[in-house]
Amino acid sequence: MAKMLSCPCGWTLISPQGVEDVNALIHAKDCHPGLTETEDEVLKMIKTV
Numbered sequence: 057m058a059k060m061l062s063c064p065c066g067w068t069l070i071s072p073q074g075v076e077d078v079n080a081l082i083h084a085k086d087c088h089p090g091l092t093e094t095e096d097e098v099l100k101m102i103k104t105v
């Protein structure tokens with residue numbers, strides 16, 4: 057099953073390959089450097105679709 061991550065900023069990631077967690081963390085660090093999201097919090101935003 058694919059994984060989908062919708063960031064509150066409008067960025068959406070759909071990954072069929074299981075690399076969504078890495079990409080999500082990269083996005084959070086690149087686009088939201090002021091956020092203090094932990095890895096767990098980012099991963100909670102990922103939904104299986």
Ligand SMILES: [Zn+2]
Pocket residue numbers: 063064065066067083087088
């Ligand atoms: Zn974002």
